[in-house]
Amino acid sequence: MPHHPPSSMWLRAQALATLALLVLALPAHAQANDSTVSATVSNVHYDVRADRASLAMRRLHVTTTFDVADGAPVVLSLPAWTPGAYEISNFARWVSAFAASQDGAALRWDKLDYDTWRVRPTSAGRVTVQFDYEADSLDNAMSWTKPDFALFNGTNLFLYPEGRSLDFPATMSVTTEPSFRIATSMSAAGEPRHFRAATYHELVDMPVVLGTFDLDSTTISGRTVRLATYPAGSVSGERRATVWQQLQRVIPAEVLVFGEAPWDSYTLIQIADSTYPGASGLEHAASHVDVVSPVAIGSDFQPSLYAHEIFHAWNVKRLRPAEMVPYRYDRPQPTPWLWVSEGVTDYYADLAEVRGGLVEAAGFYALTSGKIAEIENTVPFALEDASLNTWIHPRDGTEYSYYPKGSLAGLLLDITIRDASDNRNSLDTVLRELYQSTYKQGRGFTSADFWGAVSRAANGRSFDDFQRRYVDGREPYPWTDALRTIGLRIQRDSTPRIGVSTAPDANGAIRVMELSPESAAAKAGVRVGDVMLRVGDVQVADPDFGAKFRLQYAGRPAGSTLPLTVKRGTETLTLRSALTYGPTAPTIVEDRAATPRAVRLRNGILRGTTGG
Numbered sequence: 338m339p340h341h342p343p344s345s346m347w348l349r350a351q352a353l354a355t356l357a358l359l360v361l362a363l364p365a366h367a368q369a370n371d372s373t374v375s376a377t378v379s380n381v382h383y384d385v386r387a388d389r390a391s392l393a394m395r396r397l398h399v400t401t402t403f404d405v406a407d408g409a410p411v412v413l414s415l416p417a418w419t420p421g422a423y424e425i426s427n428f429a430r431w432v433s434a435f436a437a438s439q440d441g442a443a444l445r446w447d448k449l450d451y452d453t454w455r456v457r458p459t460s461a462g463r464v465t466v467q468f469d470y471e472a473d474s475l476d477n478a479m480s481w482t483k484p485d486f487a488l489f490n491g492t493n494l495f496l497y498p499e500g501r502s503l504d505f506p507a508t509m510s511v512t513t514e515p516s517f518r519i520a521t522s523m524s525a526a527g528e529p530r531h532f533r534a535a536t537y538h539e540l541v542d543m544p545v546v547l548g549t550f551d552l553d554s555t556t557i558s559g560r561t562v563r564l565a566t567y568p569a570g571s572v573s574g575e576r577r578a579t580v581w582q583q584l585q586r587v588i589p590a591e592v593l594v595f596g597e598a599p600w601d602s603y604t605l606i607q608i609a610d611s612t613y614p615g616a617s618g619l620e621h622a623a624s625h626v627d628v629v630s631p632v633a634i635g636s637d638f639q640p641s642l643y644a645h646e647i648f649h650a651w652n653v654k655r656l657r658p659a660e661m662v663p664y665r666y667d668r669p670q671p672t673p674w675l676w677v678s679e680g681v682t683d684y685y686a687d688l689a690e691v692r693g694g695l696v697e698a699a700g701f702y703a704l705t706s707g708k709i710a711e712i713e714n715t716v717p718f719a720l721e722d723a724s725l726n727t728w729i730h731p732r733d734g735t736e737y738s739y740y741p742k743g744s745l746a747g748l749l750l751d752i753t754i755r756d757a758s759d760n761r762n763s764l765d766t767v768l769r770e771l772y773q774s775t776y777k778q779g780r781g782f783t784s785a786d787f788w789g790a791v792s793r794a795a796n797g798r799s800f801d802d803f804q805r806r807y808v809d810g811r812e813p814y815p816w817t818d819a820l821r822t823i824g825l826r827i828q829r830d831s832t833p834r835i836g837v838s839t840a841p842d843a844n845g846a847i848r849v850m851e852l853s854p855e856s857a858a859a860k861a862g863v864r865v866g867d868v869m870l871r872v873g874d875v876q877v878a879d880p881d882f883g884a885k886f887r888l889q890y891a892g893r894p895a896g897s898t899l900p901l902t903v904k905r906g907t908e909t910l911t912l913r914s915a916l917t918y919g920p921t922a923p924t925i926v927e928d929r930a931a932t933p934r935a936v937r938l939r940n941g942i943l944r945g946t947t948g949g
């Protein structure tokens with residue numbers, strides 16, 4: 338579903354951790370982690386071997402080496418999840434052939450829980466721990482190999498000492514074929530194919546790809562941006578030029594919101610594979626990884642995906658809810674704020690497209706209309722609840738709905754702030770203030786931080802009621818008033834609906850392929866397989882059927898008699914149906930009667946400006 342951002346972001350090809358597993362896992366896990374502290378380790382180095390032989394077996398060989406001060410037990414764990422992909426995966430399940438040694442002699446080891454190993458050094462000195470990792474998961478939070486390629490995430494491979502600070506520096510090397518390329522945003526360390534990270538958090542936030550792929554770079558907003566695409570040739574020629582043009586437009590528009598490009602360099606990694614349904618991105622502080630179906634390349638969704646994932650470099654990787662600061666890798670970190678981290682990010686992806694000139698205003702309205710339609714077709718839910726629920730992949734129809742609804746909440750906040758401040762401030766003001774006052778101070782944002790910044794931007798207005806109704810509550814959003822404030826309105830398509838989809842058969846007969854439940858046709862008794870002959874007096878086979886039907890019936894009251902004539906087998910039947918309107922999709926259009934002030938606020942949103 339490449340044109341369906343909310344759910345496509347996290348489409349998963351493989352089975353996911355179940356709720357039962359999560360609930361059962363927590364107590365035992367918490368116990369091991371809370372009661373266990375590893376001996377101190379230092380000079381930590383990780384090596385990932387991915388040569389043709391290991392890739393042929395879809396394996397990465399991971400070697401961790403570190404110094405210990407004595408023979409005290411070292412307790413090492415692998416993460417259970419990758420930040421950004423809010424689900425428990427337990428990467429330890431892909432580990433095999435675990436071994437530990439010191440000075441060439443094997444060390445005793447055992448497991449303390451399913452992702453924690455206890456290694457017993459014999460004395461002070463350097464310890465080596467090794468394992469194989471089965472890298473066969475095509476998922477941007479995981480690790481995947483082909484004979485000429487590998488993607489790995491540090492969360493999958495890199496052990497950390499239990500109960501110790503994760504702010505330890507580490508080095509990492511990749512051992513692979515001389516002809517293979519490597520792309521990552523990790524800082525290079527002295528030797529070729531060696532990298533360094535200031536902390537474990539930084540280390541596991543820098544995915545790596547190696548192998549044969551296309552790689553080039555350019556400068557955008559004063560910093561290097563790299564584009565790594567696999568397989569080689571999947572994004573070439575005109576398509577590659579289009580990607581670069583899209584990045585040249587969305588990145589500066591996003592930089593303007595926060596006033597700085599926060600990375601030294603940025604790496605966009607994209608993997609296309611025909612086994613992958615849809616398109617999905619996973620954000621990092623200085624990179625992101627997209628896994629896409631080849632059909633998503635060059636689609637309208639492509640710039641939207643890039644703009645979304647890149648905006649995350651500020652919103653969630655840096656400006657982050659306090660519940661997720663610092664990340665902890667051994668258990669879920671639920672937060673009621675994913676509607677800001679994901680939904681507001683999605684709002685800014687749309688804004689980056691229109692502000693960067695990739696779409697016209699009408700394109701922005703269409704993206705917004707689509708989100709309104711999506712929420713109209715979802716059961717009422719609260720943004721905070723949907724944010725918290727994501728960890729259990731709820732089956733109530735609201736999974737990932739905090740993307741479109743959070744995006745709409747962003748628009749509603751932006752309108753309200755611009756209205757209350759007479760366009761002196763905007764949602765941009767709020768994000769910029771929070772970025773400075775929380776991220777730059779080394780902390781996450783709280784409810785008081787967020788609503789305080791919103792209120793200050795909106796001339797001191799209280800948002801208690803807004804929060805209660807539209808964020809913690811399930812009330813529909815007041816689009817009529819809100820859109821009027823910025824000179825827009827919702828137009829509803831008033832074409833009568835019959836409720837069938839048809840296709841011509843081999844003889845050219847218009848045959849019913851699908852019936853919408855509760856539609857006029859379904860209620861009249863039309864069946865899949867019937868040949869549609871006439872709707873009222875209008876011949877269905879007429880090339881101008883649509884226009885003639887609308888001319889005759891649009892505007893008649895709902896419930897008016899509408900005979901449907903079908904051929905079923907050899908019989909011709911005339912079924913009585915009632916004229917039915919809807920469901921009607923909302924379309925946002927500019928209001929011709931908009932005041933100059935409304936137009937000024939609207940242009941502020943579309944252009945990223947405030948004031949006059």
Ligand SMILES: [Zn+2]
Nearest residue numbers: 346645679682
């Ligand atoms: Zn996202």
